[in-house]
Amino acid sequence: MDLDPLVLAALGATAFCAGFIDSVVGGGGLLQIPALFSALPRELPATLFGTNKIASIVGTANAAWRYTRHVKMPWRTTLPAASAALVCSYLGAMAVTYLPRELLRPLILLLLIGAAIYTFRRKEFGATHQPRHSGQREILLALLLGGSIGFYDGFFGPGTGSFLIFLFVRVFGFDFLHASAAAKVVNVATNLAATAYFVPHGYYLLLVGSLMAVANVGGSFVGTRLALKNGSAFVRTIFLFVVSALIVKFAWDTVRHGLAA
Template identity: 70%
Template sequence: MDHLFAELPAFSSVLLPLLVAAFVAGLIDAVVGGGGLVQIPALFTVLPAETPATLFGTNKCASVVGTANAAWRYARRVRMPWGTTLPAALAAFAFSFLGAMAVAWLPKESLRPLILALLIGSAAYTYWKKDFGSLHAPAHGGMREKVYAVTLGAVIGFYDGFFGPGTGSFLIFLFIRFFGFDFLHASAASKVVNVATNLAALAFFVPTGHWIPALALVMALANMGGSVVGTRLALSGGSRFVRKFFLVVVGAMIVKFAWDTFSR
C-alpha cells in the first residue's frame, strides 16, 4: 500500500486531520449538506502547496462517495419523490458545467454578499415558521412538477458548478418551500441532486488530473463512514431533528460567509 501514497509529502502527518475532516463532512452532508465547510478548509490548511483546482477535485472525489452512499440509504428507507428528484438531478448535472464555464468571466467574490443574504433569509424563514418542513405534502404533479424540478436543478446546478458552498442546504430549503416536502424527504432528494452535480464536476477534474488519487480514496472511505452515521441520525430523528440540524449548519455558514465577506 505504501506506493499509493508516494505522491503525498509527509503523508502520515496530513492523513489523520483529513480523515477526521472527511468523516465529519460526510456526517453533516448526509443530514443537511454543508460538509464542504469542514472538508475544503481542512484540505487548504493541511496541503497549502497544492493548487486550488487539485484540492477541489480531491474534495469532490471524496464527497461524491459519501453523498451517493447517503442517497442509497435514504432510498431504502424513504419513499423517494423521483418525479421531482430525477428531472432536477439531470438539469443540475448539465447546468453545473455552465456554472464552471462562467467562472472565467464573472468573479466569484461578487456573489458572497448575495449568498450571505440568501442564507440569512433561509435561516430566518425556517426559524420563525415553526411548521416549515414538518409535513410531507408534495405540491405539484405532472408536467408542472417536472418543469419546476428542472428549473430548480438548473439554478442549483449552475450555482454548484460556479461557486458551491451551501448547495445541499439550499436544495433542502427549496424542496420544502416550493415542492411541499418535509425535511426528511427534502434531505433525501437533495442527495440525489448533489450526486449529479458532483459527478459533473468530476468529469472535469479527473480527466485534467486535478486530484490526488491516493488521498481521494482514503478520504472517500472516511466520508462514507460519516455519511452512514449521518443518515442513521436523520432517519431515526426524523424531520424535527433534520430541521434543528439545518438551522445549526446554516448558522455556521452565515458566520463563515460574514467573516469572508467583511474581513477582506
C-alpha cells in the first residue's frame, strides 16, 4: 500500500496529540479513529480499529510504566480491576456481533453529562488521595469496576479512560493523579485484549500502526511528565476538557443517527 508522506505525517501528528491526551485522562481515540477513517477510507473498519489499538497500546503502556515509577501505585485495587478488564474487554468485543451498539449512545451521553456536572460542582473532588476501601470489599469493587468498564471498552470504547478515572476517584477515593495512573494500567489490559483479537485476524496496517505507535509514545511521554509535575489539579482540568468534548461528540452522533433513522 502506497501512502502519501503528508498523510503519514498527519497521522503521526494526530497520534502524538492522542498519546498526550490518553496519558493524562484517556480519550485519544477521539482523535486517532476519525483521523484513520478520514485518511484511509478504503480500508475495512476492523483494520482501522486494529491499527488504532496497536498505536494506543504502546503509548498507554509507556504512560503506565512512567506512572508506576513515580506514583505509589494502589496495586490492591488496580491489579484486580485490570485482570477483570482484560477478560471482559475480550467478551465485549465478541458481543459486538450480537448486540446493537447504537442503543448505548443516549445512555453514555447521560453518564458523561452526570460525571461532568458532578466534577464541576465539587471543587474538592479528586483533590486529595484518601482510599476508602480495603480487604475483600476493595477487591470485589475493583473486579466489578474493571469488568464493567472492560466490557464497555471491548464493546463500544469511547470515553473508557475518562470513565475509569471518574470511578477510581468517586468509588475508591483516589485523587486525580492516582486515578489516572491506575486507569492507565487497566487501559493497557483492555487494549491488550482488543489487540489479541484484531492482530491474529489480520486487522491491522503494520507501517501505519508502527508510525503512529512511535508518535503516540512521544505524546504520552510529554503528557505523563506534565501530569506528574503539575499533579491532580492539572489532570482534573484536562479531564473536564475531554469529558466536555466527549459530550459534544456523543450529542452530535445521537442527533445525527436520530435524523438518519
